[in-house]
Amino acid sequence: MEVMMNNHNNGTTTNTKIIHKNGSICNGNGNVNGNSHNHNNENKLVEFTNSIKPGWFSEFSALWPDHSIKSLDYNKLYRFDINIVQSTTYGKVLTLDGAIQHTENGGFPYTEMIVHLPLGSIPSPKKVLIIGGGIGFTLFEVSRYPTIEKIDIVEIDDVVVDVSRKFFPYLAAGFDDPRVTLIIGDGAAFVKAAQPGYYDAIIVDSSDPIGPAKDLFERPFFEAVAKALRPGGVVCTQAESIWLHMHLIKKIIANCRQVFKGSVNYAWTTVPTYPTGVIGYMLCSTEGPEVNFKNPVNSIDKYVKSKGPLKFYNSDIHKSAFILPSFARDLIES
């Protein structure tokens, strides 16, 4: 168990290392000089005003149709760009920059799939890198695999981790796994500086290609990812909705086809709280031992006992994620 420092937060002691992108090291409360984030009001919940009507949470975006859902008990700002909503149907909802990121009752398909599609496709993953995913859910799912020895997670915003510890402690528990190193910093820069050929799998659990996550959809980032992966290593990245973003998806696929010489695949799944109800993934492998993503070789079923059953993912769902509707198949495979 490699620990750089203890992380004292809300009275619990955890084993997570936190390394800031500027090289400084801090505890989980994010109170470090030189960090660009606003930590001043992180524990003050203030009324959320970015709504078309009080009691409703609204998403406004150039990337998807503006829409609103009714919220129940509260709809509060944790920080200017982080909102916690209580929804009757979906339970607690975390939004970043005005977009729903995670919901208690509807977020699990996204996370189970972004983890088990790649890790179910290679025999014995040992070293995994997660970019984004500060809520800790992705980490929780990765840590189910006992073959894994090392998990690095690079989250650009330590306050997201704090929010998860406060509102979703059962997810943030993933940070306490002794195999985990949390790096607070820029994911693209981290991958670029990573040891070549180091990781078996890289999971890019990013937000959308506007704002801070923009670089994570560009070719230089994919090139850095390919370099950081071992031969026959795999990457899974969030890749938008076939209903709304086919122009973006085609661009991402074209980039991946130039960079990843093993295989390049598009998969999708349903997420009830995302616009259009679906989300896609790019599944790519580097040149080396062949990876057939469409036929999982590493069944998670045998590992799930200690952390409770999976709610969404199973081997058949894995295979069906690569089956596309005709309009999307024609555009993606052309």
Added chain:
Amino acid sequence: MEVMMNNHNNGTTTNTKIIHKNGSICNGNGNVNGNSHNHNNENKLVEFTNSIKPGWFSEFSALWPDHSIKSLDYNKLYRFDINIVQSTTYGKVLTLDGAIQHTENGGFPYTEMIVHLPLGSIPSPKKVLIIGGGIGFTLFEVSRYPTIEKIDIVEIDDVVVDVSRKFFPYLAAGFDDPRVTLIIGDGAAFVKAAQPGYYDAIIVDSSDPIGPAKDLFERPFFEAVAKALRPGGVVCTQAESIWLHMHLIKKIIANCRQVFKGSVNYAWTTVPTYPTGVIGYMLCSTEGPEVNFKNPVNSIDKYVKSKGPLKFYNSDIHKSAFILPSFARDLIES
């Protein structure tokens, strides 16, 4: 070509027979005495007020989370319970009783699947009954099969047909097929009175199990459907969302298992404009020649040329519709 009367609507002459539930026969404008619907303002578009904010269309329901989407150019009442919304993303949207029923750019998965899941599963369908589906899209998809000789469609509300002729004429064109008989009346009563063993397939394209469509989810209706089907005949009914309505789905499945002695299956697909982004179907067959819904025997691919390609459905999508997430599989198969 069997025609009872010509249907003059918007200057076009069609071959559809329209038989009212009270036995009277009328043209497509719905102006018949003794019909219980409100025809007075059918051609007057008035401002729609059932919205949380002007310029937004809102759904309020006990069955799913209240939500709103921004509408663009207009948001108008066609009749007190029929609304036409213009959405940037989804094009023209038809709502009935405050719930989105059809969208130009996002409605096709629902309709292609409710038709081709059952008709793709039997070799040469000849006689098909559609209950609901007054928009005409279901009819349009059914009429792709050249083996089909007779299509009966029972729509409770003739104004829905009028609205489709006005706003979605390319869908309503299905009513002009000479194989079609349109019956304006109660679907449950029609099925109960149907000739036993008459239909190869029955498609129940209903709204939700509150209000007028409630009977279409109850056991007496399923018993009438089973009786109206030939041995080894098939039914496909709309069967709600696995995210929200598992209690309803379990009840529907239990009813179907008691009634349909061939096979009983649950399938699902994605529809971007429905709450939670998914919709389910019950696929059942009567005792007789075996029907394996999970392996389509009747490929629609060879028939599609004359009516343009399918956008969503293909044989692989057909098979994958029966693959369920773990939580739903455990509940449905228990």
